[in-house]
Amino acid sequence: MDVAIIDYEMSNLHSVQAACRKVGLSSLITSDENQILDAKVAILPGVGAFGEAMNHLIKSKLDQTIHKFIETGKPFIGICLGLQLLFETSEEFGGNNGLGIMKGTVKRLQFKRVHNIKYPVPQVGWSKINQNSANWNDTLLSENWDGEFMYFVHSYYVEPSDKSLALTTTTYGQQEYCSSIQYDNIFATQFHPEKSGETGLKIYNNIKSVIVKS
Amino acid sequence: MKYIRIIPRLDIKGPNLVKGIHLEGLRVLGKPEDFARLYYEQGADELIYQDTVASLYQRNNLTEIVSRTAENIFIPLTVGGGIRTLDDINSALRAGADKVSINTAAISNPTFIHQASRAFGSSTIVLAVESIRQPDHSYLAYTDNGREYTGVEVLTWVKEAEERGAGEILLTSIDKEGTGNGYDLDLIQMVSDAVNIPVIAHGGAANVAHIIDAINDAGADAVAIASMLHYASVHRNGNLLDRFEDEGNIEFLKKNSSFKVFGSENITEIKSRLAANEIPLRVLN
Numbered sequence: 001m002d003v004a005i006i007d008y009e010m011s012n013l014h015s016v017q018a019a020c021r022k023v024g025l026s027s028l029i030t031s032d033e034n035q036i037l038d039a040k041v042a043i044l045p046g047v048g049a050f051g052e053a054m055n056h057l058i059k060s061k062l063d064q065t066i067h068k069f070i071e072t073g074k075p076f077i078g079i080c081l082g083l084q085l086l087f088e089t090s091e092e093f094g095g096n097n098g099l100g101i102m103k104g105t106v107k108r109l110q111f112k113r114v115h116n117i118k119y120p121v122p123q124v125g126w127s128k129i130n131q132n133s134a135n136w137n138d139t140l141l142s143e144n145w146d147g148e149f150m151y152f153v154h155s156y157y158v159e160p161s162d163k164s165l166a167l168t169t170t171t172y173g174q175q176e177y178c179s180s181i182q183y184d185n186i187f188a189t190q191f192h193p194e195k196s197g198e199t200g201l202k203i204y205n206n207i208k209s210v211i212v213k214s
Numbered sequence: 215m216k217y218i219r220i221i222p223r224l225d226i227k228g229p230n231l232v233k234g235i236h237l238e239g240l241r242v243l244g245k246p247e248d249f250a251r252l253y254y255e256q257g258a259d260e261l262i263y264q265d266t267v268a269s270l271y272q273r274n275n276l277t278e279i280v281s282r283t284a285e286n287i288f289i290p291l292t293v294g295g296g297i298r299t300l301d302d303i304n305s306a307l308r309a310g311a312d313k314v315s316i317n318t319a320a321i322s323n324p325t326f327i328h329q330a331s332r333a334f335g336s337s338t339i340v341l342a343v344e345s346i347r348q349p350d351h352s353y354l355a356y357t358d359n360g361r362e363y364t365g366v367e368v369l370t371w372v373k374e375a376e377e378r379g380a381g382e383i384l385l386t387s388i389d390k391e392g393t394g395n396g397y398d399l400d401l402i403q404m405v406s407d408a409v410n411i412p413v414i415a416h417g418g419a420a421n422v423a424h425i426i427d428a429i430n431d432a433g434a435d436a437v438a439i440a441s442m443l444h445y446a447s448v449h450r451n452g453n454l455l456d457r458f459e460d461e462g463n464i465e466f467l468k469k470n471s472s473f474k475v476f477g478s479e480n481i482t483e484i485k486s487r488l489a490a491n492e493i494p495l496r497v498l499n
């Protein structure tokens with residue numbers, strides 16, 4: 001199996017699977033530890049509330065499975081909430097602990113009016129990703145370019161303690177936030193590659209080339 | 215920067231894409247998935263599928279069309295019509311929808327918005343509002359394509375729905391829908407000023423100027439467009455899209471009657487004209 005899509009009852013997994021299928025990656029939606037650890041790549045998607053997601057992960061012991069998978073050194077990919085869960089803590093609903101794989105916190109986007117333009121929260125729609133890190137060409141974004149549009153839908157964003165983890169940043173209502181990270185074998189995005197049209201599919205194609213090389 | 219979204223809205227009856235005026239008098243236009251594919255290629259930012267008869271006849275047959283669409287189209291798809299339970303939401307998402315829009319079930323049980331947003335995340339739950347302007351210039355929310363009176367005031371309702379966890383508002387003016395007379399700017403502005411969540415304006419677009427008004431004058435975060443895109447597509451891509459099943463009223467297509475009021479631009483052309491008017495949006499490379 002190429003890709004294990006981690007199922008913890010918190011997300012729309014099917015669009016991730018459709019994107020895998022589109023580029024010719026075999027994938028499995030699963031919460032089984034052995035199946036996840038056997039896969040060449042694991043994807044942690046996610047839509048919804050941080051606290052509830054952590055509860056699901058802990059209850060199903062998938063938190064431990066995720067730690068184990070990351071220790072193997074194989075590519076691990078987080079999407080949206082799946083990025084946020086990798087950090088230590090979240091401000092959401094009075095504070096929650098995350099998986100703590102990276103140091104940093106998850107913060108809420110602030111509703112703003114700038115020059116009489118309203119910036120709603122959640123941010124829903126397309127925004128540009130701007131290059132923040134020099135090692136771009138060694139990441140799954142290598143086929144994308146600086147300033148391309150990706151699709152976002154979120155009310156929270158991550159603030160890594162180590163700012164150099166940010167592979168890209170995105171600006172919304174004059175707030176600049178980290179929109180993707182690269183940390184060892186972890187690649188994670190605030191945007192949804194599987195919803196970002198042909199631009200996002202380039203990332204899935206890249207996953208495929210990484211697997212072929214390994 | 216906030217980038218405005220252009221969202222084709224496809225009203226579906228049985229297997230077919232249909233279009234009416236004031237959400238009534240439906241005409242068959244073709245296969246929804248063919249139009250969806252075309253709009254995806256032209257640079258649509260999202261898509262909306264609305265089952266026009268689901269809540270009338272308790273029919274919910276959209277699932278297959280949704281799965282066929284989601285296999286090939288990698289932009290967000292919102293599905294509405296006949297969503298009454300958490301199970302309905304779950305099966306729409308399983309079929310490949312990214313969000314669901316809810317009207318009737320939310321009005322008859324407002325706590326459903328809260329339950330749904332807790333279970334699936336606010337960003338998955340779009341409140342659909344069907345508004346009709348009253349003789350005293352107030353706006354009331356209706357259900358069942360504007361047929362059922364509820365007495366609920368639009369302004370109070372959208373604020374309540376936001377508090378209960380709705381992630382976006384799809385705001386339809388029944389008065390304007392299908393007419394090509396332009397968006398109801400007062401309505402859009404009223405709702406946009408009242409809530410902090412995104413507002414998708416729908417109903418009345420016939421040309422690029424209408425779209426600019428909804429964004430610049432009324433503050434819409436996104437615009438849903440139906441007739442204008444569909445009629446232009448039928449006339450320009452007739453052969454490609456000439457594939458519909460014999461259900462409903464196909465006389466319209468046979469006669470190939472054209473509504474002069476609607477512009478003939480496709481999404482790519484609409485977007486480049488909006489960009490030329492300094493409206494920030496995503497254009498395809």
